[in-house]
Amino acid sequence: MNNIFEETVRKDNEEFEKLMSGSLDDLLNNDDLNKNEQNDDIKIGVITFPGTLDDKDAMRAVRLAGASAVSLWHQDQDLKNVDAIVVPGGFSYGDYLRCGAISRFAPIMEKVVDAANGGMPVLGICNGFQILTESHLLPGALARNNHQKFICKEQSLRVENNNTAWTNRFGNKEEIVIPLKNGEGRFTADQKTIDELEGEGRVVFRYIDGNPNGSQNDIAGVTNKKGNVVGLMPHPEHAVEKGFGTLALGEEKGLRNRIDGLRFFQSTIDYLVNKVGE
Amino acid sequence: MNKIVIEVMPKVEILDPQGKAILGALKRMGFNNFTEARQGKRFELTVDGEVTDEVLKAAHEAADKLLSNPVIEAVVNVSKMD
Numbered sequence: 001m002n003n004i005f006e007e008t009v010r011k012d013n014e015e016f017e018k019l020m021s022g023s024l025d026d027l028l029n030n031d032d033l034n035k036n037e038q039n040d041d042i043k044i045g046v047i048t049f050p051g052t053l054d055d056k057d058a059m060r061a062v063r064l065a066g067a068s069a070v071s072l073w074h075q076d077q078d079l080k081n082v083d084a085i086v087v088p089g090g091f092s093y094g095d096y097l098r099c100g101a102i103s104r105f106a107p108i109m110e111k112v113v114d115a116a117n118g119g120m121p122v123l124g125i126c127n128g129f130q131i132l133t134e135s136h137l138l139p140g141a142l143a144r145n146n147h148q149k150f151i152c153k154e155q156s157l158r159v160e161n162n163n164t165a166w167t168n169r170f171g172n173k174e175e176i177v178i179p180l181k182n183g184e185g186r187f188t189a190d191q192k193t194i195d196e197l198e199g200e201g202r203v204v205f206r207y208i209d210g211n212p213n214g215s216q217n218d219i220a221g222v223t224n225k226k227g228n229v230v231g232l233m234p235h236p237e238h239a240v241e242k243g244f245g246t247l248a249l250g251e252e253k254g255l256r257n258r259i260d261g262l263r264f265f266q267s268t269i270d271y272l273v274n275k276v277g278e
Numbered sequence: 279m280n281k282i283v284i285e286v287m288p289k290v291e292i293l294d295p296q297g298k299a300i301l302g303a304l305k306r307m308g309f310n311n312f313t314e315a316r317q318g319k320r321f322e323l324t325v326d327g328e329v330t331d332e333v334l335k336a337a338h339e340a341a342d343k344l345l346s347n348p349v350i351e352a353v354v355n356v357s358k359m360d
Contacts, residue, residue, distance in 0.1 A: 141349035148295045
């Protein structure tokens with residue numbers, strides 16, 4: 001038993017020494033730690049608005065999943081031939097007016113809406129989800145958390161639909177853990193819309209172990225009719241690398257080795273690879 | 279210069295946590311007359327010339343398209359500011 005422990009510590013130390021011997025730049029760009037099958041020809045765009053925070057994390061997640069990450073600027077007029085798009089989290093335009101309301105009218109969003117309607121996979125994370133609802137790519141709205149507080153926690157979710165372009169790597173009803181951090185994440189829609197979403201299996205993620213913000217029907221994420229556009233409040237890009245992911249389901253301490261977020265990005269790579277093969 | 283006022287309120291059926299927090303503070307301060315508080319937004323749009331019907335129509339359109347989200351908010355007033 002002790003030997004296994006010592007062996008693990010020795011290996012970790014070796015890995016650490018190896019990392020530390022390189023330059024800071026090498027360290028920051030070292031995506032080899034949990035490298036996936038490379039599909040460099042698959043390009044996933046990540047949009048940056050003024051006030052976006054998680055664009056770099058999202059690009060890193062894309063690379064760790066094995067695809068090429070392409071930076072897109074809110075004033076770009078074209079999508080640089082990307083195969084899929086991530087609208088990342090943050091506080092675009094300072095959350096002025098309403099979260100996502102001003103970003104919706106950024107020049108690039110017109111192209112995103114056209115591409116999404118044409119079937120391109122689009123993932124909206126947190127503020128990105130808010131932008132996609134404001135753009136009418138997804139139904140409903142995200143209102144202020146019912147308790148008025150900003151949440152920052154590791155959130156358990158149930159995957160309710162594993163047939164979307166962003167969730168095919170998950171099991172049906174699989175329970176996962178993804179970091180959640182927001183002030184306005186309470187999913188709200190009229191009853192007709194909620195009934196439609198539930199009836200058509202378009203609720204993709206549901207909060208479990210307690211509703212963190214008063215979302216209707218515990219909804220954490222939804223999809224459009226085609227299943228190519230997905231939006232959710234939790235942040236998959238923050239759980240993509242062992243040691244810097246989340247705790248295991250139900251654990252209160254330990255190593256943060258759970259990386260359920262990576263499978264969002266792997267899912268869309270699979271989806272795109274299979275689509276090309278068709 | 280003429281101004282148009284646009285007022286937007288959270289829909290009645292939507293929980294307004296800000297309003298609830300405000301009501302709580304009012305009660306703690308001893309303002310016991312009030313049974314409910316809701317918080318909305320007021321916009322003022324300035325035009326160079328007269329506020330014509332056409333300008334008002336544009337203001338209504340702006341209110342529906344940008345200044346409010348119909349899923350959670352209602353435009354309760356669009357009018358010329360006196």
